[in-house]
Amino acid sequence: MSRAIGIDLGTTNSVVAVIDKDGAPRILTTEEGSTMTPSLVWFAPDGPRVGEAARAGLDQHPDLTLFAVKRLLGRRFDHPEIRKLARILPYELIESPNGDTWINLSAGRTVTPEEVCGMVLRDLRRLAERHFGEPVTRAVITIPAWYDAAQRQATKDAATIAGLTVLRLLSEPTAAALGHGAHRGANRRYLVCDLGGGTFDCAVVDVENGLFEVLATTGDPFLGGDDVDRVVVEHLIRDARATRGLDVTSDAIAVERLRLAAQKAKHELSSQPLAKLTVEELAQLPSGKAVEYTRPVRRDELELWSSPIIKRLDPPVAEALAKSGRRREDIDEVLLVGGMTRMPAVRRQIAASTGKDPSTIVNPEEVVAVGAALEVARLEGVIEGVLLVDVASHGIALSTNGGDCELVIAQSAVVPTRAYRVLMTRADDQARIEFDVWEGESTEPARNRHLGRYAAVELPAALAGDVLVLLEVTIDTDGAVRLSASELVSGERLTLEQIFHAGLTRAEVTKLARTYAEAP
Amino acid sequence: MTVAPIAPASAPTAGTRTLHVRCTTWDQVHVFTTRKLRRGKLLSMKVPFAAEPGAGVTLGLELPNGLVIAIDGSVLRASPVEGDRDKTWIEVELTGFTEEVLSRLREMASGDAAPAMPDPVAPRPSATQASADSLPADERELFQHLTAELRRLRALPVHEVIGVTRDAEPAELRRGWMEHVNRHHPDLFARRNAPAISHLAEELTILCNRAYDRLRAAVVAEGRGASFGPAIAAPAGWLVGFDDLSSNGGSDARVSQRMPALSAIAASHTVSAAPAAPPVVPATASGSAPNVQGGEAFELRARTMLGDGDAETAREVLAAALCVYPRSKPLRSLYYVASALGALQQGEVMLAMSQLETALAHHEQCREAAAMLEHVRKHGPDDTDSLKSLFR
Known part of the structure; x- marks a missing residue:
């Protein structure tokens, strides 16, 4: 039988994990040495590029570089969320004959979200094949717990396009609990908060005698690291106008550069109180000389700017607790998943909402993929006595x-x-x-x-x-x-x-x- | 007597297919063995999959006493059915249908009333057959066991499916269901990679999930429990007291009757706490009496708490109140004021200011927010105690 892998197909980044011969899960690294592959596809003139190679496309062809396609997967074109996205996204969305959302590339060609996700999955599959040196045809793919039947089917279709058979679609909170090692511990009640690039998902997961149950899921589909980046960019644009007299609002490329710099600064500020933000060429003077923009950013500035966003973490948490019939005291452990939870302000907010200090997960970005790999092991009978039950x-x-x-x-x-x-x-x-x-x-x-x-x-x-x-x-x-x-x-x-x-x-x-x- | 293929037509098995023959009476068994089988071994039938001569086929013969015997065989001839490309006529030679099996069948038929035999009557695969048989012995046994179990459970009433009494407690219900799921969940058989077994396991799980769901719905309808996701638990308690609830919605008349009494209590509480304060009913944040939006009782309670400097509890009370009166502006602004006070007490000036601004954004006339903002701009995080007087 061929190899099977666990894939966390994320809105912004995807991770692939496998189970090693010794039974330990292992995250595969890309050629660039990163554990995460950006869920990006750039339909460059010389053929499509996926992952890190497509990042340059964000700069050069924002209308041909597709990101956050997972949000479009299995969605109807008239869905309110798609209406909202159609205004935000730099690429064009169109309605397919049966009412689905498709993407119109400016070359006049259309692609379906399934294809785009399929290309990302295929990239991950190749990564795993390079690791094993043999074909990989089966995978466990994680999905948000609230996905409806059409979105689940679309995910399966994307996998089929990538040449993968789906062993199981695993809900992300369950995967996080599994990846955290909940199956080895005693009976516990978890609150899983997953704040990724684009979405915030919150779930109450019970583990009782090896039986995993998701009691309630809530979330905010438009809350994530990208929103923080956007707010920071807005403040930076204002700052550039006030201090340098530069108005870059309508310059898509400059805004994108600011966004990348803001993202970098945000990551640095998670571990240190001060970061220096530099954009080498924000604009050009009439003489053709490039204008450099640098600005030190303090952590409390970032937290102040993002506080309206971070405040929005509270209602889904409270709702999840209410829907699961739990009080804050009943939760045994709070798990923080997703890269954004590295930000201290996010931890503080979740701690305030739950009244409990969240557990520290060493690799919040990768724990879901680890869970998916463990699910592979479970289905192959390597891990016994664990059952996942869902509604x-x-x-x-x-x-x-x-x-x-x-x-x-x-x-x-x-x-x-x-x-x-x-x-x-x-x-x-x-x-x-x-x-x-x-x-x-x-x-x-x-x-x-x-x-x-x-x-x-x-x-x-x-x-x-x-x-x-x-x-x-x-x-x-x-x-x-x-x-x-x-x-x-x-x-x-x-x-x-x-x-x-x-x-x-x-x-x-x-x-x-x-x-x-x-x-x- | 019904004949049905068990393996789904799309199953990727290159090897053995399983056909299912169900006999509900011993007469049918007799008819099957004597008339349906030609020369005692040959069976021809129409099946909804393409079959090649030489392919292995297992016949699951289900007896009236619930036992299933697996009989091995192979396809002798196969020809497509005209006009229906998906179906094939096949002729199967049942090599496993030996004299020994036949005699046991006769034995069972004669002792009809006798209970089922202690061990499943699986014909021993002979040495020549073993290579053609792609289902290993333990899998065949499992297949028989699951089929018998499915047949048994299908005939039972819902509560007996998961082995509980008719009026079982939620906890028993859950235990019964978990026991079944832990035995039959398809994931437990996933590693065998046998479609027929996974299918049976799924059917069994569907059966007990449906039973569990029905009983659970009944328990919830009776008010004996509440269901959360796949779980069932004791009924949830009330979030708010009956007094607060009765002030909701259509019972406005009663609210206005009750309000003076409530405010009197609150006022007397204020008086005892701070004798110097004037014994008046605290004005609502909006100050506009005709535009009553409900939730005054909550507001009073929260104000009293804020007056005592207990910002955290006040915030929780207001959060609960907002669940009941989500549209009340005064409650909303007061919520942010409470949260700002809490932040101030912890010295987080930035956060407090943003909260106060939010309060004002929600409700411009919120005096407390304006006053507090003024105070914070002047004094920063110091002297929070003087803010308490705002709420008295």
Whole structure:
């Protein structure tokens, strides 16, 4: 059997981890010596570049360099979050024929988020193949716990495009707890706070006799290190205008340079009280001479600027506790995950919100990937006595004839789970029954997410109401939805036809997988 | 009698497929062995997967007493069904269907009422067969065990599936479910890489998850517990007292009746704490009485606490109040004032100032915030005690 790897596919950075021969997890380093690969793809004129090699594209072609694509994965174009992103992102988003979000490259070419994520995953796969010296075809990929069925499917499709079979989609808080070594310890109740580049996720995870349960997840999809960078850049622009008389607001490249410098300064300020921020060429004088911009930044300045952002960490934490029926005292350990949690102000805020000093994790950026690698070991039977239990992240509802939605699987249902519904023909000799599948708990279709419209076809000819179709809706252990139908009386299996389906179709995924397998 | 292939058609197994024959009466077993099987060994049927001659097939014959016997065989002939490319007619030679098996079947059929045999009747794979058999012996046993278990559980009422009584306590329910999940979860069988077994395990887990979910929903509906994610726990307590709750929403009339009494209590409390202070009802932060937004009881309590300098508790009270009255401007501004006071007490001037500015942003007329901001600009973090008088 070929090798399997654990991948933390992040919004800004991705990490890949494997289990060594001695059973210890190991983070793989890139050729540049970093443990993290930026989740970046630059569609450069001479072919796409991924990871660190694409960083130059941020500077040169902001409209062809795709970052934070994970946020677009499996999302409808009319989703409020996508509407907001479409204004922020330097590249152009367009609506696909079935309502998904695609990316329009300025060359007139469109790519799907699945492809872009697939390219990042393929890069990680190659990294692992270089490490092992043999092919890698299977992976555990971590996803946010709140991902819906379409986003889970899109992640799987991205993996398929990258030539990877998904062993399991693992929720990030569980992975963090696993990576922290919760499976070795006693029964504990964890609060996992994951503040990464783009999102803040908060989850209450219980470990009881080797059984991992995520009791509640909350979060803020627009809260992360990037927001801090943005605020710092705003202050720097103001400062540049006030002290140097330079207005760089409309200069995208200068703003990007400021952002990179701000990011560097932010990292330094996590360990020292003062950092020097330098941009070598912020602007050019009419004479063509470059203007250098330097400014010392103090830690308390950074904390003051970012305090409105850091204050926003409190509500999700309180909400997670409330949703899990816990008080602050009931939490045994607070885990901080994600690079942003290195910032002292973040630690202070979480400590204030939870009333508990967070545990120090040596590698907050990598612990999720370690968890994914341990999951590989668990599925291969190396680690025993550990089980991860999850609930359906969203309810599943059905509707027929454009009517109201009827909830068939509730949100709190433990997966894998299944529900049965009987559909009836309404006309004599009706050959097909169409129905819609929705994700969400509302009876109003407009409030739910449309997963697809399907039809049970080739029904036997009979009087209206005589043909009963038994529909099985299954949510599997990965949280993906499966449908199957049979004729109730004879028990014969019926073919289900996809009329409309969110995300890519199987055929498209297979085709893309083949294209990318051939690509260099 | 139903015949159904167990392995999903898309399963990537190159080796053995498993066919499932279920007989619900001994008569059916008899019919199967005598008429369905030609020459005692040959079985032809339509299957929904492509089969090659020579491929291994295992027949799971499910008997009326719940036992499943696995019979090995191989495909003799295969021909595609016209008009349906997914299905194939195959003729299977059941090499494992020996005289010995047949005699045991007869034995069982005759002693119909007798309880199930203590050991599963798996035909011993003969030496010639062993190489063709891709399911190892322990896996076959596991397969039989899981099939029997699934069949047994399917017939049971929900509560018996997870082995609890009808009116089980939440803790028992959880224990019963955990026990099952720890036995049957598909992850436990993942390393075997056997699709048929993973499928059975998933079915078993689905069965007990559904049972657990249904019982859990019933317990929650009865108010005996609350469910959080996959867990179930004792019902959560109330966050706020009944007094505070009853001032919510449509019961405004009662609030206004109750308010004087409440303010009197608060006022008397203030008086006893600081005799010099005038015994008046503290004005609401907005000062606009007609625009009552609710939550006055909370505000009074928080003010009293702020007056005592207990900023942290006041902040928590206000946070709880904001859950009930999220739109109340005075409560919101007071929350930030409380948080600023807390910050000041710890000497964090920057934070306090930003909090006070936020308070003013939420509610311009917040006198306390304005006054405190003035104070902080003049004195910095010193002399926080004098701020207490603002709230009296």
